[in-house]
Amino acid sequence: MIDRNKTYKIILSGGGTGGHIYPAVAIANELKSRFPNAKFLFVGAKDRMEMDKVPQAGYEIIGLWITGIQREFTLKNLSFPFKLMSSLWKSRKIIKDFKPDVVIGTGGFASGPLLQVATSKGIPSLIQEQNSYPGITNKLLAKKADKICVAYDGLERFFPEDKIIKTGNPVREDLLHIAEKREEAFTKFSLDREKKTILVLGGSLGARRINQLIEKEYDFLLTHSVQVIWQCGKLYYGKYKIYGNTKYIQVHEFINDMACAYAAADIIISRAGAISVSELCIVGKPVIFIPSPNVAEDHQAKNAQAIVDEKAAIIIKENDLEVDFQNKFIQLIVSPEKQQQLGKNIKKLAMVNATKQIVDEVELLLNKSNK
Incomplete structure (x- = not known):
């Protein structure tokens, strides 16, 4: 049985747009209602909107020096390897210091380094994929993630079928x-x-x-x-x-x-x-x-x-x-x-219980990490 009074530590990572931030906040709010003593940490990208929106929702956030790869060649792409190495190093430090029981990724380039480090250390992880066509970050992370919550049918083309749970997307x-x-x-x-x-x-x-x-x-x-x-x-x-x-x-x-x-x-x-x-x-x-x-x-x-x-x-x-x-x-x-x-x-077509169903899956991962 899961202990609802235990001080679980939960990291949520994602951002860049409201479409990645608000699902993470909705998931955190539902987790907080179930586990009032839980501690939360968000990880996003420096200088992106999550650095304002997450604190406004009442949660602590740390920013990584990371951006996505531009589809067309630009000078910005030249700095990407350095940003990736910096973000991986900082993610290792975050994981070591915070010691999460579970890590949740809601997409966007900010979630890549954090979940890569977490999964390499065997920390239970869940990806929440919002789109009918996944982004490159989630496609790369899917191989090592424990569970993948999706909103559309047909995503077994991109993700391992046995990890997929169709829940819909968290909304306000x-x-x-x-x-x-x-x-x-x-x-x-x-x-x-x-x-x-x-x-x-x-x-x-x-x-x-x-x-x-x-x-x-x-x-x-x-x-x-x-x-x-x-x-x-x-x-x-x-x-x-x-x-x-x-x-x-x-x-x-x-x-x-x-x-x-x-x-x-x-x-x-x-x-x-x-x-x-x-x-x-x-x-x-x-x-x-x-x-x-x-x-x-x-x-x-x-x-x-x-x-x-x-x-x-x-x-x-x-x-x-x-x-x-x-x-x-x-x-x-x-x-x-x-x-x-x-x-x-x-x-x-509405899936009104998406947030609760995703958190049900997080609970199963927390229960697994307890054993």
Whole structure:
């Protein structure tokens, strides 16, 4: 039997984007609720957003000097071997000093060195793979990891089949109750209850092409009597904030209360990162996916297509925005039936117990390490 009062030591590693950070925080929160005396340490990459977001969630983090390899040759790639050696050395020191009972990796280049060292020392490890097409870090780590929690079918192409557990992706707990927040959302965002609300999301840092699209279609959107909540991202806020001077379009650098934003939305325009897709399944609203083409193995397009294949969303490739956006948007906005059907179908794909199921697997590893 596992001792819930024991002071387990748990390391979670991953980062670079919110899609790797928020799952790690959700897993840590669930572990903390089960093991109140546990000690947690996050390991991320220096100068990336996890160095701010993790402490805001109440956890300690150490940063490694590590970046990914650029797909095209750049001078940055020349420093990669030195960064990797530095990160492996620092990871050894972290493991030696902290003495974890289990290590959890949520993807991104920051998790590579830490999990490599942990698995080489026989420390129980779990990988949480969010995407339908894994990144290189998790593919390399899979051979030595004890368990691999995934959100899509068909990943035995990349991982040992006997290690795979399909759990879905961890999402924020408050998204499970957004229906109760709709009135609060109208007040919070000062919205007109008689107008449809379009929520535009490009990820935590922003999406250049989606921002360009909303700028170009600014007048078109207003002529369709909608209101827009536009998260343009930290990198683009300085340029696009001027478009928030009208009553019906508001521009945000970042939205902290995403549950309220989702509750307010009638239609969502979004990138197709794995965590965004998982959240949108739970939210159950009609979605237009505009996947980023600038990701490894075009995994965002694969994530989105998996939803579209279930008749649960609309996809528009970046190259097709000029031709398709207005037509597809009009077809959706004028059809309450289509909106309802897409919302109903995407909701069926939600895996609401993902975090608990992943932590169940972590518990089995802790139990194993006790023996």
